[in-house]
Amino acid sequence: MTDLAVTLPGLALKNPIMPASGCFGFGQEYGRYYDLNELGAIIIKAATKEPRLGNATPRVAETPSGMLNAIGLQNPGIEVIMQEKLPWLAEHYPELPIIANVAGNTEADYVAVCEQISQAPNVHAIELNISCPNVAHGGLEFGTSPEAAATLTKACVAVSQVPVYVKLSPNVTDIRPIAQAVEAAGAAGFSLINTLVGMQIDPKTRQPILANQTGGLSGPAIKPVAIRLIHQVRSISKLPIIGMGGVSTAADALELMAAGANAIAVGTANFSDPFACPKLIAALPDELAKYQLTDLKSFGLPQEGTHD
Amino acid sequence: MTDLAVTLPGLALKNPIMPASGCFGFGQEYGRYYDLNELGAIIIKAATKEPRLGNATPRVAETPSGMLNAIGLQNPGIEVIMQEKLPWLAEHYPELPIIANVAGNTEADYVAVCEQISQAPNVHAIELNISCPNVAHGGLEFGTSPEAAATLTKACVAVSQVPVYVKLSPNVTDIRPIAQAVEAAGAAGFSLINTLVGMQIDPKTRQPILANQTGGLSGPAIKPVAIRLIHQVRSISKLPIIGMGGVSTAADALELMAAGANAIAVGTANFSDPFACPKLIAALPDELAKYQLTDLKSFGLPQEGTHD
Amino acid sequence: MLPLEYQLTLTKQTEIAPSIYELCLTGDLAQQPIAPGQFVDIKIPSDALLLRRPFGIANVDRQTNTITLLYRVVGEGTTILSESPVGTSLSVLGPLGNGYPIDQLVAGQNALIIGGGTGIPPLHELSRQLNAKGVHVQHVFGFATKAAIFYEDHFRKLGPVAYATNNGSYGYQGHVGLLLDAQFADATTRYDAIYACGPKGLLMAVDNRFSEHPNAYISLEERMACGIGACYACVTKLKRDPSIQLKICDDGPVFKTNEVLI
């Protein structure tokens, strides 16, 4: 039997595959159609201090081998998440590790949510979202300056009962100083990558299709950018990386792991195929067997940092 | 008859479609298969002071709806270009406007090439390449800092006999200050976008496929990023923009024009279909007719700058 | 666990009006309980298109194990679909969403069905199910022109149809709202239930006119990603409290009139 287990700070995962934040709600919907215990973990939708309505519709558009989204962090707020969403997951999937994606407008918001959500018994790690391109405040602002990212990380790490993974933005000139600053500030690991900023225009109206004008580009189209950034961060840090960006097959997952990722999140692929995650997990043993491997750890060895 | 003509500084084009730099050599190869006079213009392969060998092979890889290249600015150098390549074009296509893409390691290199190449009678404009991700020096360095970009632009504009369009990089946190600095330094327009930095890994060897490790991502996959950046630059500048990034159909060309581009370059699409440019030009009138238009100028009106 | 995905075989495809296709998909989805107004989400057979395309279910035939969709070619996905040959196997999610409530009606009661353009397809299955219950159905349909009309015979078999066309080439000249005012002014009292699907303008017209009707329903469209309620792409706000948002794919696409902000 192939051993798919991987261990990261806070996360002892039976396999490295988890749905990406924002693409799987709080598990309830996909849970109607398959047993979520098949998953390594779940990264839940971004939690903010107050409930958020998000942006106006249309919120999604399709692009070649990709999609744009400008959901704008709609979520019911930390109170409802603590009182309804996380307990539902704990009741139905007591063994399933949850990673809580946290967002906010201000440092105080982030800190408050981290403190509270990290106390939920099934939240095993936090994914600090400093890279959402779809909100006017917070999000990207914290994610594009090493100093701002470090200050925020430090404050969140200080109040969190669980390891904090920082989700970095690909929309920067150089990700390395940001990753280094975040590592020095106490992050347990990185989550790479959030979406690229993109836009689509309807030639008929000559106006952007998304109500928010711009949106985050995800899906296979961005996989080469994700691999480059994972490889770049791996070349300067030994911290674990949750890799994501365009993964839809077991081969994609291994490609990101070869670049330096220790676990894999799957976002957009869930929309093409609602069973993308369990299918990918089921396919991993055969994919590893192609390389004469029977456990994932031997594959996932971080590569030498040889990047430019 | 539909009027496809557009006029930009230095460039009176019978139609707005031109092959993008590096995807069409110096015209000779595609010239074997169709009459290059069908094109609005040609942007030739990057010219550097000395001949360049470029990077080791493999130099290209395919990605979902895109490709990576790390040619590394291979070119025969300004002397051969002046003595053989441009005269060949002048002899066979005396009416065809040429845009010369210029690259270098140092400001002095750029200045020397601009001065010389802008004197060629068929070079109607320069495209200053400060955004090549595939070379160790020059390229991106000049393209990621407003100050460096402005200094270089100023020096090149000073010695050039023709308008200078600056080709900006998408691999930056915020393109707007760079565009503004370049405009203040005397650029006649912008060329948007160069490739995104990406990587692909062979899971068998767990090593990058490209000998150069990283490469530039082009093709339909990056179109949403190109549209966003064109729209962003259009929102802060009235200078003409040569738009490119994933254009393969007339609808794509109009989408970039709706975002703010005044003319369109076509790169990767030439490889899927060597007749991509003439086919696109032939399809433009019908595409415009969908919007009850018989001339391109009415379509290409810059949109209001409403961007975030 | 609920079933969700079916591999259906394209068994017939016909262009029944300019750019409007009738598509027959055969397979076990047809055996599921399907409420009229529910929809399917289809993976278009193209490697570059990731998002599924939602379509209302226009007809369910358990005997031939076949559902029918009616769709307009508007973009890349529907173009590829329209060019897919008989025999193509398609991954189809469904039945999705909540359909039109019909259990409250009994034989002999009257229903008014109002539709426009490509909002009309799910109303066909609705009208069939109402007819099967013995409910009398009156249809009011809007189209751009006479040439654009499809399924006229199908609907006439299920009950009278009043047409409105923008240019007056068939039936009433003007949009459906005006036709309602002109010929169905007493609709609120005359019909025990009212059902609508179509473009935004039509839905607003219906929502306004029948906001107090206890049994009036509209079906909404929005760009979707997941189709099952997980991604928050397709939300709409509650009228009585716009800080509450419902998901069109999962809480809808059918809502009561006066319930949501259109």
Add this chain to the structure above:
Amino acid sequence: MLPLEYQLTLTKQTEIAPSIYELCLTGDLAQQPIAPGQFVDIKIPSDALLLRRPFGIANVDRQTNTITLLYRVVGEGTTILSESPVGTSLSVLGPLGNGYPIDQLVAGQNALIIGGGTGIPPLHELSRQLNAKGVHVQHVFGFATKAAIFYEDHFRKLGPVAYATNNGSYGYQGHVGLLLDAQFADATTRYDAIYACGPKGLLMAVDNRFSEHPNAYISLEERMACGIGACYACVTKLKRDPSIQLKICDDGPVFKTNEVLI
């Protein structure tokens, strides 16, 4: 203007060895003058794959208007190609590049053809054209195992074939270089022309052994984008002056031995 693009119809496709397919493409490309060793560049019928795939031309049949390719399924493109049904219309660029020179040979002379794995396909058309001229052909082919061998009968009809397999399951045990040393030590003098195509190791073995032969040729492979010499993706350096680079797609894929750095 030269012709370049042909729409060819997939008229036959057979798996002739594990993962090795024989593909027949019918259309007017077959009427062009085609030198052995020239290749075609095929647009794979998938919306997400942009780059064409290059394949050597293994057979030209003007009578049936058909060219034949032999290819191994290695990745996404060849997988999709192998699943394409008879009747598929494919955009094919060709004939591309420069083939093996054969005009210098006359009837009765001797040629040695050395190939390995999927380098062998273009050598079939080469051997046919040499046979047609009355040239005697000896083949030396390397394969991983006996099971991987394809087109044995085809080649045996054109002249003797010596096989080498890595595991000795058929013919000589070991790689082609060792087989050449063991059984063709006098090849330089015995053969008027030498032609090779195959993996890098084989080409280096041939290049080393026949660097002085006046009539010895190797064919190279490299990842390509344009396929016609415009993009500089597929370059190789000249041995005598590595500051000069040639394009494999346009200046090659066939080069003289000792000409380029492999």
